[in-house]
Amino acid sequence: xxxxxxxxxxxxxxxxxxxxxxxxxxxxxAEVAAIADSYLPLARQRAEEHGIGTVYGNPQxxxxxxxxxxxxxxxxxxxxxxxxxxxxxRGKHVLLEKPMAIDSGAARSIAEAxxxxxxxxxxxxxxxxxxxNRAVKARIDAGDVGQVYNAKAGWFRKKGIPGWGSWxxxxxxxxxxxxxxxxxxxxxxxxxxxxxxxPVSVYGSTYAEFGPKREGIGTWGTPNWDGYYDVExxxxxxxxxxNGATLSLEVSWAAxxxxxxxxxxxxxxxxxxxxxxxxxKSTYVTHADNEVVETxxxxxxxxxxxxxxxxxxxxxxxxxxxxxxxxxxGYTNNRILDAIYESSRTGNEVKLSWN
Ligand SMILES: NC(=O)c1ccc[n+]([C@@H]2O[C@H](COP(=O)([O-])OP(=O)(O)OC[C@H]3O[C@@H](n4cnc5c(N)ncnc54)[C@H](O)[C@@H]3O)[C@@H](O)[C@H]2O)c1
Numbered sequence: 001x002x003x004x005x006x007x008x009x010x011x012x013x014x015x016x017x018x019x020x021x022x023x024x025x026x027x028x029x030a031e032v033a034a035i036a037d038s039y040l041p042l043a044r045q046r047a048e049e050h051g052i053g054t055v056y057g058n059p060q061x062x063x064x065x066x067x068x069x070x071x072x073x074x075x076x077x078x079x080x081x082x083x084x085x086x087x088x089x090r091g092k093h094v095l096l097e098k099p100m101a102i103d104s105g106a107a108r109s110i111a112e113a114x115x116x117x118x119x120x121x122x123x124x125x126x127x128x129x130x131x132x133n134r135a136v137k138a139r140i141d142a143g144d145v146g147q148v149y150n151a152k153a154g155w156f157r158k159k160g161i162p163g164w165g166s167w168x169x170x171x172x173x174x175x176x177x178x179x180x181x182x183x184x185x186x187x188x189x190x191x192x193x194x195x196x197x198x199p200v201s202v203y204g205s206t207y208a209e210f211g212p213k214r215e216g217i218g219t220w221g222t223p224n225w226d227g228y229y230d231v232e233x234x235x236x237x238x239x240x241x242x243n244g245a246t247l248s249l250e251v252s253w254a255a256x257x258x259x260x261x262x263x264x265x266x267x268x269x270x271x272x273x274x275x276x277x278x279x280x281k282s283t284y285v286t287h288a289d290n291e292v293v294e295t296x297x298x299x300x301x302x303x304x305x306x307x308x309x310x311x312x313x314x315x316x317x318x319x320x321x322x323x324x325x326x327x328x329x330g331y332t333n334n335r336i337l338d339a340i341y342e343s344s345r346t347g348n349e350v351k352l353s354w355n
Contacts, residue, residue: 006030006314009062009092011083012074013037013046015220016097020072020124021050023310030070030314036062038075063087070120070317073097076167077174081106088117093317095310097124099184099337100330102175107334111327120316122323123330125188127264129308131299132282133189136275139284139297140193146272147243153190154250155182155264156257161211161233163221169211169229177231179206180337182264183251187239187333188325190247190266193275197241199332203349204237204340209254216254237340249340 008030010017014037024032032052037043040057047055056062059079062071063086070093073083081101087094094114100123101107114121127133139145157178167173174180191197210216211229234252241247263279273286275297282297309325316323339350 006093006317007033007067007069009034009036009065009068009071010046010052010074011036011059011062011071012097013039013042014074017072017074018046019306020074020095020310021046021052023304023306024072025050026307027310027314029318030310034062034065034068059083063090063092068092070095070313072124074124077102077180078167078172081110084110084121085113088113088119088121091117091119093120093313095122095124095313096330098188098330098333099175099180100327100334102173104331104334104338107331111331114327120313120323121327122313122316123188123325123327124309125185125325125329126305126309127185127189128192128325129303129305129312131301131303131305132277132280132297133193135297135299136277136282137193138300139275140268140270144273144284144286145268145270145275147245148194148268148270149245150269151190151194151245151247151267153186153247153266155186156250156252156255156260156262157182157218158252158255158257158262159216160218160220161216161229161253162218163223164211164214164217164229165224165227166221168221169231170227171230174231176337176341177206177208177211177233177235178251178253179232179235179340181253183235183249184333184337186251186264186266187247187249187336188329190249190268191329191332192324193266193268194241194245194247195243196329197243197245198354199239199336199339199352200242201240201349201351202237202336202339202343204235204343206232206235206341206344208232209234211254218253232344235340235344237343239336
């Protein structure tokens with residue numbers, strides 16, 4: 001490191017870039033030294049708000065800044081791969097927003113660049129650090145659930161299309177709709193809690209019933225009514241894993257889904273017990289004396305997930321550790337997403353090989 005504190009550059013001053021700045025400002029061992037956004041006034045505004053010394057109107061200039069040790073990439077999905085590959089090639093560590101890339105080919109190029117650079121590439125999946133989810137993971141690690149053989153995960157936003165007509169709803173810029181936007185979080189969390197089995201086959205369908213009619217609009221992102229919508233607004237998939245388990249994944253940005261919670265959910269069914277996470281509540285279930293016994297799982301602390309994630313990134317850089325949200329996990333998620341889109345297009349099951 002060029003200085004005792006990790007010198008961090010933020011690429012993308014939008015909604016998520018701002019959240020990362022907040023987390024890095026609170027973290028020890030790092031400081032936000034520069035910010036870049038292709039819309040310079042926003043980068044300037046964030047710099048003023050947070051006292052960031054250097055501002056660029058182009059990410060290239062930030063990548064060329066030799067004072068910067070690590071970058072956070074929080075720009076539309078289309079740009080993740082080129083920026084991450086270049087940052088790694090220039091010897092910078094990368095904290096990369098989800099999804100890893102617009103598709104698995106681009107994700108693979110990032111994973112390869114990370115491997116050859118020897119630098120840290122960490123995916124930004126803050127849900128793994130949520131206190132409740134860490135408490136659930138501890139129960140699983142303690143052996144209370146046993147082998148998870150069936151899982152059901154998803155997130156039904158009923159009226160939540162983000163930034164209609166902006167990059168969010170364009171296939172060429174986002175790679176897809178809710179599946180790649182919020183489905184990737186649920187996929188990542190489920191596979192992590194299941195012990196990272198490898199996906200072997202995928203069957204899925206996607207639908208667009210609201211977006212093309214300009215209905216189901218939510219509050220995240222800024223709409224561009226001169227733009228367009230060519231992604232799904234609901235996806236449903238079944239993923240088979242190499243340990244014999246199945247994972248069903250269902251997500252929507254907009255849906256007529258009466259009775260289903262708006263909250264993200266993961267239900268894990270294991271040989272010894274089961275765990276359900278629905279929003280901020282988690283339940284452990286097992287059978288005793290032929291009775292169903294349910295108990296609540298409570299978080300063990302109140303640590304903020306994004307601050308913990310940021311600390312993990314700084315530690316991985318400092319200690320040369322592989323992040324738990326590794327390049328391989330990001331690539332695996334992208335492979336599954338691609339397979340769901342392909343299955344929807346072709347109507348066939350998609351087999352995944354891992355040579
Ligand atoms: N982890 C999470 O919970 C979470 C939440 C929201 C968004 N995200 C991810 O963060 C990324 C950005 O999402 P957002 O909601 O902040 O979007 P946003 O539209 O609010 O911000 C994106 C910013 O990137 C800038 N930009 C666009 N292209 C650029 C380029 N080539 N170089 C530099 N700047 C560029 C835009 O001007 C804008 O300010 C996406 O990948 C999204 O999936 C993650």
